[in-house]
Amino acid sequence: MEEPDCPEGSASDRGGERQTASLPLPASFLEFLSENGLDPAVYSMAATIPRYIRLKPGMESQIAEMEAELKCGLEKVSWLPGFYAIPPEIQIAGSTAYQQGKIYGIDAASGAAILALDVLPGDHVLDLCAAPGAKLCMLADTLGTTGSLTGVDVAKHRLAACRTMLQKYCLGDRTRLFVADGTLFSILPVNSRMRRMEGSIGVEENGSTFREWTSRRSWKDRQKTKKANANGPQHLLATSEPELIYYGKHSGLVGLCKSDVFCPSVDDEACTSGYDKLHLLTNGFKLLKTGGSLVYSTCSLTVAQNESVVQQFLSTHPSADLQKIDLADTWPCRSGGIPKTLRFDPAVSQTSGLFVAKFSKLPT
Structure with missing residues (x-):
């Protein structure tokens, strides 16, 4: 979810x-x-x-x-x-x-959710609900000149705003942005599968090798977008693979073949080659490597979208371990309805409100 x-x-x-x-x-x-x-x-x-x-x-x-x-x-x-x-x-x-x-x-509550991830240099971070981009910028700032950042969102125009924001703040060098359904996205970090792709790096494959990113689109891409718009915003999403709309020069894609980059994860590959940090839940947990961290946060204040979701998730994922967020000891928030979860209520925190839960992935 x-x-x-x-x-x-x-x-x-x-x-x-x-x-x-x-x-x-x-x-x-x-x-x-x-x-x-x-x-x-x-x-x-x-x-x-x-x-x-x-x-x-x-x-x-x-x-x-x-x-x-x-x-x-x-x-x-x-x-x-x-x-x-x-x-x-x-x-x-x-x-x-x-x-x-x-x-x-x-x-401020969204900033706290990012801190809860405890992003470290070299991490591969995935945000499966990236728009409109402020959290993505904070994540990029935290990563600095190491690791990678992947942003995914179902709405192309909102993800395009993320791209603009990353470029405006000069934070896109290690970032790639995909238009995709976050509940179905299955592309792992590029750096995690370098050995698998070693034979194809730098090899031209029918013109499908990634070069330095440019905002100028080909005639084919423009026609594809025009057709998608004519059929409604969901048509493109339902009938095609994730669409890559931006990648930085140090994101790991330049020189790689598209067929390798877009190869979805298989079996338990994500446990060893997946993301170190995520910002989603069910599908995100599948893409999380063993020992990695996942933060689930919503701006909803209802139990149904927060505690109930966490309880259902824990009951069906025995390798998910709900973590205490130590930094929260100094935050203006209260405990959620489940121990170790947090709630930023407007009256208490002077923020717009947020629910936060952090999980780690145990070995199976």
């Missing part, structure tokens, strides 16, 4: 705008909230929850300049490195700092 599609930032921060919910709420919805143990007041707090931004590393010396332009103070988030809170009415999209790729909006 993939992470629900929810925007980065607060209630909504697309284009620097914030949308708020207002009371009164419909009786049927109030009943639904009651069944899930939720206080209806959380839906009237959007206007008071701070907006959160993350500074690109190395930009700390320019904070005073940013504060002058935004006409507000940047309040450092003590429990989350690199994050700052600003008043909810402040719009960042028109600022020079935003346009020059020095800051971007991302909710």
Whole structure:
């Protein structure tokens, strides 16, 4: 099951705008909230929850300049490195700092979910619900100049926004982006299967060897997109393999044959050659290597999409081990309905809300 599609930032921060919910709420919805143990007041707090931004590393010396332009103070988030809170009415999209790729909006709870992964240098990280891209940028920053990052999303236009964001912040060198259904995606990290591909590296295979990525598309690709659009957005997804729309020069693809890169995982190959870190659940767990870590997070506050999903997953996956997130001891969150899971509630955390559970994969 993939992470629900929810925007980065607060209630909504697309284009620097914030949308708020207002009371009164419909009786049927109030009943639904009651069944899930939720206080209806959380839906009237959007206007008071701070907006959160993350500074690109190395930009700390320019904070005073940013504060002058935004006409507000940047309040450092003590429990989350690199994050700052600003008043909810402040719009960042028109600022020079935003346009020059020095800051971007991302909710503090989403940043905590990334920290929970405990990404290390050299890791191969997979985000199976990557759009709109703020978490992907934070992951790329954390990886630095080692490892690899794979982003997957079902919506091509949203994944294209990820591509733009990675390029804007100069974070795409080790990244590749696939348009695909996250519940079916099965392509393993390139570096993990180098021995299998050794005989085909650098060999031209009917013009299908990856060269340096370019934004210029061939006539064939343009016609393919045109046909897909004519048949509806889901047509392409249902009838073809994952579509690679971006790869960085150090992502491991340059010089490799496409037939090898797009070869799906087989049998238990993922246990030894899969991803070190993921950001999904059922299908993601199949692609996780033994000893790897998986974070499942949703912006939903309901039990059905959170604790119930975790319980069902654990009951059918004996090699899944629910992990305590040690960093959370200093986070403004509470325990979820299952021990070791976390909930960022708006009233407690001053964030938009998030559920987080972390798993590791045991040897079978």
